[in-house]
Every structure is written in structure tokens, then in C-alpha cells.
Amino acid sequence: MLKTAKTTAWLTILIIHLAVSPSAYAEEMVINGAGASFPFPIYSKWAYRYYKNTSTKINYLSIGSGGGIAQIKSNTIDFGASDAPLLPAELEEYGLVQFPLIIGGIVPVYNESITSSGLKLTGQVLSDIFLHKITRWNDPKIQDLNPDRELPDKEITVVHRSDPSGSTWIFTNYLSKVSEDWKSGIGNGKAVPWPSGIGAKGNEGAATFVQRIDGAIGYVEFAYAVQNNLAFISLQNKSGNFVSPAIETFQQAAENADWQNSNQYYVVLTDQPGDKSWPITGASFILMRKHQQSTEKAKALLDFFAWCYENGDALAIELDYIPIPDSVVAIINKMWENDIKADGQPVWNYDE
Amino acid sequence: MRYKTVHTMNNLLTAHFRHLSTSEKILRILCIASVFIIFFVICGIISSLLYYSAPALKQFGLSFLFSRSWNPGTIQFGALTSIYGTMATTLIASIIALPISIMAALYISEFSHPVISRFFGTVIEILSAIPSVIYGLWGLFVLVPVMSSLVQPLLQALCGSLPFFKGALNGLGILTAGIILAIMIIPFTINATRQILDKVPSEIKDASYSLGATQWETIHALLLRFCSPGILGTCLLGVSKALGEAVAVAFVIGNKHIISLSLFSSGNTIGSTLVNEFVEAPDKLHRSALIELGLVLFIITVGVHTIARLWLRKINVVSGVE
Numbered sequence: 001m002l003k004t005a006k007t008t009a010w011l012t013i014l015i016i017h018l019a020v021s022p023s024a025y026a027e028e029m030v031i032n033g034a035g036a037s038f039p040f041p042i043y044s045k046w047a048y049r050y051y052k053n054t055s056t057k058i059n060y061l062s063i064g065s066g067g068g069i070a071q072i073k074s075n076t077i078d079f080g081a082s083d084a085p086l087l088p089a090e091l092e093e094y095g096l097v098q099f100p101l102i103i104g105g106i107v108p109v110y111n112e113s114i115t116s117s118g119l120k121l122t123g124q125v126l127s128d129i130f131l132h133k134i135t136r137w138n139d140p141k142i143q144d145l146n147p148d149r150e151l152p153d154k155e156i157t158v159v160h161r162s163d164p165s166g167s168t169w170i171f172t173n174y175l176s177k178v179s180e181d182w183k184s185g186i187g188n189g190k191a192v193p194w195p196s197g198i199g200a201k202g203n204e205g206a207a208t209f210v211q212r213i214d215g216a217i218g219y220v221e222f223a224y225a226v227q228n229n230l231a232f233i234s235l236q237n238k239s240g241n242f243v244s245p246a247i248e249t250f251q252q253a254a255e256n257a258d259w260q261n262s263n264q265y266y267v268v269l270t271d272q273p274g275d276k277s278w279p280i281t282g283a284s285f286i287l288m289r290k291h292q293q294s295t296e297k298a299k300a301l302l303d304f305f306a307w308c309y310e311n312g313d314a315l316a317i318e319l320d321y322i323p324i325p326d327s328v329v330a331i332i333n334k335m336w337e338n339d340i341k342a343d344g345q346p347v348w349n350y351d352e
Numbered sequence: 353m354r355y356k357t358v359h360t361m362n363n364l365l366t367a368h369f370r371h372l373s374t375s376e377k378i379l380r381i382l383c384i385a386s387v388f389i390i391f392f393v394i395c396g397i398i399s400s401l402l403y404y405s406a407p408a409l410k411q412f413g414l415s416f417l418f419s420r421s422w423n424p425g426t427i428q429f430g431a432l433t434s435i436y437g438t439m440a441t442t443l444i445a446s447i448i449a450l451p452i453s454i455m456a457a458l459y460i461s462e463f464s465h466p467v468i469s470r471f472f473g474t475v476i477e478i479l480s481a482i483p484s485v486i487y488g489l490w491g492l493f494v495l496v497p498v499m500s501s502l503v504q505p506l507l508q509a510l511c512g513s514l515p516f517f518k519g520a521l522n523g524l525g526i527l528t529a530g531i532i533l534a535i536m537i538i539p540f541t542i543n544a545t546r547q548i549l550d551k552v553p554s555e556i557k558d559a560s561y562s563l564g565a566t567q568w569e570t571i572h573a574l575l576l577r578f579c580s581p582g583i584l585g586t587c588l589l590g591v592s593k594a595l596g597e598a599v600a601v602a603f604v605i606g607n608k609h610i611i612s613l614s615l616f617s618s619g620n621t622i623g624s625t626l627v628n629e630f631v632e633a634p635d636k637l638h639r640s641a642l643i644e645l646g647l648v649l650f651i652i653t654v655g656v657h658t659i660a661r662l663w664l665r666k667i668n669v670v671s672g673v674e
Contacts, residue, residue: 064632157522162607164424164632189425190632198524198618199607201628212496213522 029300034061035068035081038166038203038221039102039284042321043081046308049315054307056300065166065190072096072287078301080287083166084190088264095290097339099265099332100283101308103322105222105250106171107280109210109230114152117231120145120242123178123271123279126233129217130158131181132196137215159209159218162199164190170282171219174270178279219280222250223320237279238271249278250322259331283324288340295342302336302348398650405644407637416644422609422625424633429641431648433609437526437619438649441601442594444530444615449538450587456538457545458571480539488603491532496523496604499531504616519616527615529605529624533597537590544586548579581667588660592653598623622649 033043040062047058063071065082072080073094086098108126110119114137121129125141128134134141138151161168169190176183186192198213200206203224210218210230222245225232234242243249256274257267269281286305292298309332313323324332336348372380408416412429419430460469500523507517519525552575560570598621606618607628620628622645633639 066632155520157520162602162628164629164638187425191424191629193421193423193425194608197608198522199620199628201602201607208492212492213524214500216522 029056029297031056031058031079031297031301031304032061032077033058033068033079033081033286034063034071034077035287036065036083036166036284037062038083038104039081039321041223042102042312042316042319045315045319046312047304050304050307054303056304058304066164069287072289075289078288078297082285082287083282084169085266085268085283085285086287088266091264091287096287097264097290097335098285098287099305099335100254100267100324100328101286101305102284102316103250103254103269103281103324104284105245105253105278105281105322106167106174106219107222107225107230107245108217108219108233108235109207109225110217110233111210111214112231113214114154114231115146115149118234118244119149119231120234120236122236123174126235127175127179127182129156130160130175130194130197131179131185132158133181154215157213157216158194158197159200159206159213159216160194160197161191161206162201165202166190166282166284167203167219167221168192170268170270171280173268173282174280177271222322226320235279237277238273239275239277241275243276243278245278247317247322249276250281251325253277253279253281254283254322255325255327259328265332265335281322290339290341292340292342292347295345295347298340298342298347302340306333401643401647401650405640405647408640408644411637412641416641417648420609420611424629424635424638427635427637429638431622431641431645433611434620434622434625434645435648435652436611437529437605438595438621438623438652440526440615440619441529441533441605441621442591444527445533445537445594446587446591448531448534449541449590452534453538453541453545453587453590454576454583456542457549458575460542461546461549462567462571462575476539476542480543484536484597484600487532487536488600491528491600491604495528495531499523499528503527515613516615519612519614521616524604524606524618525614525616526605526619529601529619529621530615532600532604533594536597536600537594540593541587541590544589545579545583548582548586549575551582552578582664585660585664585667588656588663592656592660595653595656596623596649598627602627622646 040060043058043060047060051057060081065084068077068080069082069086071077073096081101082098083104086096090096091098108121119142121142122145125134125145128141135156137154137156143149143151169188172182172186172188172192175186176188186195198209200209200218203220206218206220207224207228207230210216210220211228220228220230224230225245232245234244237243252274253269253272256272256277257269259265259267265285267283269283271279272281288301292301309324309329316323333348333350337346337350340347408429412419416429416431417435418432419428420432421428421430422433423429456472460472464472500521504517504521504523504527508521511517556574556578557570560574561567565573601621602624605620605624607620607624608618609620609625610617612619625645626642629638630642633642
């Protein structure tokens with residue numbers, strides 16, 4: 001009998017505790033987002049820092065772009081994130097807006113046993129390699145671009161992503177722009193029918209395979225190329241210059257894109273003009289509902305994104321991401337003011 | 353009719369519970385509920401597999417099983433490449449695992465000192481407790497380099513004219529996946545084989561020895577002949593485990609939707625396809641096709657499992673073991 005009383009007492013305490021504790025945090029604003037895995041490290045770092053400064057809590061779940069898009073469409077989260085922009089018609093259908101929050105670059109990388117970092121390639125040759133038309137490293141087409149290097153007579157093994165991914169989307173978008181054969185034969189998508197090679201899951205998988213397989217070439221996000229110290233290709237851009245992947249070459253590609261006249265920010269940053277533009281640049285997008293339910297929450301969301309643009313650059317560069325150029329931020333702010341509404345009223349005032 | 357069933361069940365339950373104390377009743381109810389949970393989970397899995405694969409079933413029909421094109425870009429999905437990869441890796445795994453398990457089990461149950469056999473028993477238990485992701489990592493970091501620098505060049509030098517050993521020697525592919533699977537099912541098959549060997553009544557063995565048979569003759573003519581159907585059956589159970597293994601395979605198979613005779617070629621199993629593509633399948637039909645793949649795997653696994661069970665039951669009746 002005594003035992004039962006004791007248990008009941010404990011249970012009561014537990015229930016009271018469970019009932020009371022959430023109310024202690026009721027004042028706190030909580031924002032939920034989900035989507036692309038590529039920007040997850042920087043988004044969570046920003047969220048952490050922002051929470052310390054403002055006590056607005058941002059939960060970002062890295063569930064993949066596809067999941068993020070599905071969840072914002074069904075209105076179960078406050079914002080979604082996708083590595084590839086949605087088409088304007090799709091945004092319209094679901095009442096969404098999109099804007100880029102961070103820039104990343106895709107870098108073709110290869111096994112260091114071939115030659116030291118900085119092998120020069122044109123987009124056409126790169127596409128021929130991935131089409132399996134060029135199959136050996138000492139092919140004249142590669143050798144002619146690199147007269148000062150001695151290339152080995154080794155078979156090329158293509159490493160591509162096995163999971164549908166934003167990186168593949170950006171990379172095949174670039175190949176489709178520079179090669180007719182690629183465009184008509186393989187095309188642009190998050191997963192494409194690769195003509196040859198082996199599939200690796202995730203950026204970390206692709207980086208590992210490129211490091212471990214003799215004669216391998218692949219493509220990874222810039223951060224993974226830097227952190228794994230992979231040898232990268234120096235690629236010819238639209239202006240005919242060979243450029244190396246770096247913060248400034250990515251940023252120039254973003255600056256030279258025509259954001260102002262874009263339809264719903266459907267801007268793809270591959271193969272952009274500019275002397276120093278890195279040709280395989282891509283932005284990671286945020287998706288939000290045009291008509292927000294609560295002014296307070298909408299404001300808190302935009303406050304966070306504005307804070308990221310303003311104060312997040314150093315953190316981004318530290319993690320090998322590329323901040324959005326200020327000129328683009330101004331355009332995005334105007335879009336917020338015009339397009340995002342709660343109760344029919346604009347939420348954001350750019351001049352504030 | 354329905355009322356009657358409920359009624360009988362009520363009677364049954366009252367009869368069941370009448371003479372029990374409260375705590376015993378609660379325990380009984382909890383136990384019964386637990387059994388029903390398992391039943392409902394299985395029903396739930398089957399029905400949700402069917403429900404979510406319905407769009408793909410409708411779209412592709414039976415051609416899903418026989419088409420080898422898998423292209424999310426053009427929304428064409430066929431399961432043949434994944435089914436082929438699953439079968440090929442499982443077959444390789446069984447060819448490797450079967451003889452090794454039988455010999456190891458023979459050693460442990462017939463030849464070795466009890467202390468040694470207990471030691472190996474523990475080692476095998478540890479092996480079977482290793483999570484599959486560890487096998488995958490080990491495969492990628494240790495087995496793949498060995499394959500590319502040693503096994504594959506050797507096989508190609510010895511029988512390179514055969515279509516099975518052509519292609520790039522990058523260490524990944526169907527063969528490597530089969531070897532990993534073999535390593536993963538060996539603990540299970542050794543244990544199962546051992547149990548079968550241990551079931552042989554010692555009187556029969558003693559009779560064999562007293563008739564003047566050597567140890568080898570006893571093993572060969574008595575144990576193996578007596579037990580081989582049982583061993584085959586338990587190994588089939590091991591195979592049904594290999595069929596569904598996904599994570600470790602995805603590390604080493606090369607993840608590509610192609611069918612190639614070459615064992616060095618990349619491929620895909622049903623499990624590895626699901627591991628690779630499920631999280632990032634935005635398209636509804638893509639997702640549905642993946643779930644249909646899961647359904648196919650479910651049917652294959654249940655099929656193999658059922659055959660193994662029926663087989664085991666049949667030979668138990670025939671040989672009178674148990």
C-alpha cells in the first residue's frame with residue numbers, strides 16, 4: 001500500500017513537471033525549418049549564434065532538398081531549403097517565394113596520384129570525361145591543355161553521386177550548358193543516368209572514393225574539397241580564363257548573375273560571365289510562404305535571414321561557404337517588402 | 353457470425369482470467385497485447401507498402417519487374433537492375449559462405465577441444481553483433497584496396513578471358529559486395545550448422561566408431577549425409593538475411609543501375625538503391641517506385657524464408673531429428 005502511494009506521488013510530480021516546464025519557455029520564439037543538407041553546417045551555426053544574441057530559436061533539420069520542398073508545400077514548417085531553385089510556376093502554385101541565402105560551388109576533383117592540383121580542363125573536355133568518351137588520363141585532349149604536365153597512362157574512373165542531390169543538379173546543369181552531347185544524351189537533374197563510373201553517397205562518400213580510387217575524378221561541394229585537401233581542376237570559364245575555385249571566384253559568379261531581372265529568383269549561377277567567375281557556382285535557396293499566418297513570426301523569420309546576410313559572412317567563410325554579395329541582398333530585401341504579407345499587410349520594411 | 357466469434361472469445365477470456373489474481377491478470381493482458389502489437393506491425397507494414405507503391409504499380413504494371421531502365425530524370429523505373437544485383441551478390445555470398453561455414457562448424461563441433469570451441473563460439477557471437485555499417489566501412493577502407501591491388505588483378509591474370517573478370521580494377525563492385533555479405537552471414541550460418549551437427553545423436557556416432565569407421569568416414573558418410581538437407585535449409589535462412597542487407601553493400605557495390613556479367617562492374621541491390629535514393633526522392637513516382645522495390649524485396653525475402661522453413665520441417669519429419 002505504501003509502495004503504491006509512493007509511486008503515485010512520483011507520477012504526480014512527473015506529470016506536473018511535464019505540464020509546467022513548456023510554459024516556462026512560452027515567451028521564446030521558435031522557428032522550424034528543414035531541407036537541403038549541403039547548407040546544414042552553416043545554417044545550424046548561424047542559428048546557434050543567433051539564439052545566443054536574440055533568444056529566437058531556429059531549428060533546422062537536414063532532411064534533403066526534396067523533403068524540405070515537400071514540407072513547406074504542406075505547410076508543416078516555417079521555411080524550407082533547397083539547393084536547386086523551384087520553377088516560377090511551381091512557386092506560384094503553392095504560394096511560395098524563394099531567395100538565395102548562401103552560395104556554394106561545385107568543384108571537380110581528382111585523385112592526387114594523377115598529377116598535382118590545378119589540372120586545366122575546358123567544360124567540353126570535362127563533359128567528354130563524364131560521358132566516357134575520354135577514358136584515359138593521357139588522352140591528347142587533356143594533355144594539350146596541360147603541356148607542362150606529364151600525365152600517366154591510367155584509366156579514368158568517374159565518381160558520381162548515387163543519391164539524388166543538389167550538387168548533381170548544379171554540376172549537370174553546367175555540363176548541359178557547355179556540351180550539346182551532354183544536354184541531348186544525359187541532361188540536367190538531381191539524378192541522371194550516368195554513362196560510366198561508380199556512385200557514392202553524399203559529398204563525403206564522393207570525396208572518399210576520389211581519394212581512395214586510383215585514377216578517379218568526381219565532383220564535390222567546395223567545402224568538402226577544401227576540408228579533404230583534394231586536388232581540383234582549374235576550369236575554363238565563359239570568358240575563356242582558367243580559374244580556380246575560391247571564395248572570390250564564386251562570389252564574382254553570383255555578382256554577375258542577373259538577379260534584378262530574374263523571374264522569382266530562378267537564377268542558376270552556372271557558366272556566368274565575368275573574368276574570374278567560377279563556372280559551377282550554385283546558390284542554396286530558402287522557401288517561404290507568401291502569406292504568413294502571424295506577423296510576429298514572419299518578422300522573426302526575416303529578422304533572422306537579414307541577420308545572416310549582415311553578420312553571418314565571417315562564420316560562412318570560416319566553414320568554406322560563400323556569402324551572398326551585398327548587391328544581391330538589397331534586391332532580396334526589396335522582394336521581401338513587396339511579396340511577403342501577413343493579414344494582407346507587408347511584414348518587412350527595407351529602410352528600417 | 354461475427355457476434356458469435358466475439359462471444360466465444362469472451363468466454364475464452366473469462367475462462368482464462370477467472371481464477372487469476374489482479375497482478376497476474378495485468379501481466380497476462382500485457383503479454384497478449386504485446387503479441388498483437390507484433391501482428392499489427394506486420395499488417396501495417398504490408399498494407400503501407402502496398403498503399404504507397406500503388407502509383408508505381410499502376411503506372412508500370414508488370415513491366416516494372418522486367419525493365420532495366422532506372423532514370424528519375426525521365427521518370428522511368430524498372431527493378432531488373434536492382435533485382436539482378438540482389439541475386440548476384442547473394443549468390444556470391446552463399447557460394448563463399450556455405451563451404452566455410454560447414455568446415456568451421458565441423459571443426460568446432462567435432463574436432464576441437466571444448467575450450468577452443470567455446471572460444472570460437474564467443475568470437476562468432478561477437479562477429480554477428482557487429483553493426484552492418486561497420487562492415488561497410490571496413491569493406492571500403494580495408495577490403496576495397498585489397499581487392500583492387502591483389503584479388504582483382506590476380507583473377508584477371510588467371511582467367512581474364514572470361515566475361516566475369518573484365519573491366520576497371522577499382523576494387524568496388526558486385527564481387528566485393530558479395531564477399532562483404534558472405535562475411536556478414538557466416539556467423540549466422542556457422543551457428544546454425546553447428547546446431548544441426550550437435551543434434552545428431554551421439555549413439556549414432558558411437559555406433560559408427562564401434563563399427564570401425566575413422567573420424568573422417570564418420571563425418572563424411574554419416575554426419576554430412578545425415579545433416580546436409582538441414583544445413584542447406586539453415587543456410588537458406590542465412591541467405592534471406594543477405595538479401596535484405598543494405599547499408600554495408602551500399603558502401604562497396606558502386607551504386608549503379610546496370611546489369612553486367614562482369615563481377616568487377618558496379619551494380620545496385622534493392623537495399624542499396626533504397627539507402628541511396630529514398631531520402632532525396634522528391635518525385636512522387638520515384639518514391640513510389642522505391643517503395644515498390646521494397647515490396648519486391650519483402651516478397652523475395654518472405655519467399656526464401658518460407659521455402660527454407662518448409663524444407664526444414666519436411667526433412668525433420670523424414671530424418672527424425674528433433
